[in-house]
Amino acid sequence: MKRTCALIAAAVLVAGCGGGQTATTEPGDGGSPGKVTLEWWHLSTSDPLKTIWETRAKEFQAANPHVTVKMTVLENEAYKSKLTTLTQSGKAPHVFATWGGGVLKQQIDAGLVKDISADVASELGTFTTAALAAYQFDGKTYALPTDIGMVGFWYNKKHFEKAGVTEPPKTWSGFLDTVKKLKTAGITPIALAGKEKWPGHYYWAYLSMRIAGLQAMHQAGVDHDFTKPEFIEAGRQLKALVDLQPFQRGFLGAGYSTPDGQSASVSNGKAAMELMGQWAPAVQNDSGKGLGKDLGFFPFPEVEGGKGVITEAFGGGGGMAVGADAPKEALDLVKFLTNTENHTKTVEAGGVLPVLKGEESAVKDENLKIVADSLANATGFQLYLDQAYPPAVGSEVNDSVAELIAGAKTPEQAAQDITEVAKSESE
Template identity: 70%
Template sequence: MSLTRRGVVLFATAALVLAGCSSQGGDGAADKAASEKVTVEWWNIGTTEPLKSLLAEQAKAYEAAHPNVTIKNVPIENEAFKAKIATATQSGKAPDVYATWGGGVLQQQIDAGLVKDLSADTASWIGNFTTASLQAYQFDGKTYAIPNDIGMVGFWYNKALFAKAGITEPPATWSQYLDDVKKLKAAGITPIALAGKEKWPGHYYWAYLAMRIAGLDALKQAGADHDFTKPEFVSAGEHLKQLVDLQPFQKGFLGAGYSTPDGQAATVSNGKAAMELMGQWAPSVENDTGKGLGENLGFFPFPAVEGGKGSAADAFGGGGGYAVGANAPAEALDFLKFLHDPAQHRKVVESGALLPVLKGEEDAVKDANLAVVAKTLASATGFQLYLDQAYPPAVGQEVNDSVAALIAGSKSPEEVAQAITETAKSE
């Protein structure tokens, strides 16, 4: 999903700070370096407002503070960006600064020697970022990209329908969740909307259950060992089958889209299902495709699984960051630092275009629903990137396909684990 979603004093302050940083060293070499013309090519996905204008303003602000630097701002729509960056990296090149979602694709770029290790250069300011926001961009203890946005998947629910079913508070455990599904059905309410046709929404359930049962470290190890057949991963499928066996989804869910007029988001938005498991963009899509729930819309994190090794405070989702090409000039990293100066990044968060990645930014989120997500992420003990991004593309697709088959009743939990393992081993 696309993540499209203070003035003169701040600009002047940032400019003075950056100008001071750039003029360190009193010898002639520093003066010479400051006068040399440098172009930094910046590929980003800020193609819609307000992000598009805000990013353009930031580029101009940096140029004003550094007259010798030109920021070549290249906004590219999400899907077009994926194709363009793939073509560039396959030819052995990478832009100076470019958008990344981390995970398996970034790992491939690192292995190809196309990405700069930022660990040493960011050591003095990397501590400003939340734990959750960094994890998709760190490999073997090293940092290869800087987070710029983050979001998480959780349950968006209709408070009125929950109350009608006699549910007084969101479930904290998987058993309570299943009980609530039963209460909703007993009250004549469809518990869950699901876009079965698109597959990726279904993988959220299996992924979260694997996190809660096996734990984050086990998911990471399975990716490295290419082995998802361990009992905990089979158990994730068994727990999901417990839910599927309750027949909790709307009629025709296997053929339903996500953002279509009769799809998952609209079904919740129009009060025809009590909840959906979806990312932070859910309220926006619900409002676009249906009537909207207004004050009846609530959010709760995925519940804990009794006896599981994973923490209920671990979050699952994704975001966006920026990597630096291996051959980029030093000014590329300096520009990246500027983008993440607290005053600069806060302006974008306040606009609603991004969610906080810096500690203490949560109060800048104005939307009530997104504020709940931001606070949950700020206290997250760990973070797991979407499995269809965390692993190599073929493995991620197999997760989506196999989990969809389990939900449709054509694969067992064991067969899901085996299919993912076979694909991982063949990569």
């Protein structure tokens, strides 16, 4: 990770709100290159990464005086919606953030993304295999990674201490006990951005992984069947959590990064924890007071009797893809962002986690070190479901899980509805 045109953040020169499918160019003078305007879309609305990308754009312009970079910076859901609208019209920005997986594959199949394999052949060896995986299909590369991470629980150590929780839970039953202890202590256990849906899907996805196992998650993407007992049981376990009423008041209408949303609720001490990606500390600091040394992290617990294990991670990273009709300067920008010097600076600043070999020592934040170590020792990895599967399937996962959390669907109904969409997409 993630992450309304009302939330567009102005960046660098002009924040472009339109499509970036056609490069603006002017003839050069003699042997000099013509002027080029690049449209760059991304969703880093919080610091430090928002400012880092602004700085990189200015540096790139300084090194390439004929290039002007125009950014469109959108919050997670607004970004997905606007990019989908643009790509459905048969266009794509020159450079745009991608999570890879099924969504990127669909854009590739539509002829909207440049195959950059030959152009980055000499650079590919500097990236870790895990970081590249989501952007490679049939031996070809369609984006370069800028970040990788995992979803886990970010928690307030003081709240846990007050509730008598001496260490983070490692099992699902232990997690439910932790929720009960927090409630008994008068502390809201969990903050959730119910309005935005995607944060809620993390719970069902992780429970499915822990109960059914990673292979079953991958197989569901092949046979398009989410009605198997393990997936229904994941829904039941999520309902068991919901029945404890663990979320903040008004969570169904809450946003993620808004001043009164999920992130701020944890940051300002109004809730004990949130299930979120590696960007959580930065967004917490941006949306609220920040917890400083009182912030901790632990991986999603194991479910007793399940086929999955606690060392299997769920998450993803971020990459930068190049539109099929983009000028060569677009790929130059992507290479500039991901070269060793620039990317390592970004890691040191706490903006992203390592995607290049040997960058691990650049991670300074203690909690991000835990995430980085967890990823380094992960025995398996599952991409976000709303990115791993085709867009319509991912959207249905988010919608059905949101309705399950809201009490509008049963675990069986949610599994059936996801399956129906998955099968119709495969036909």
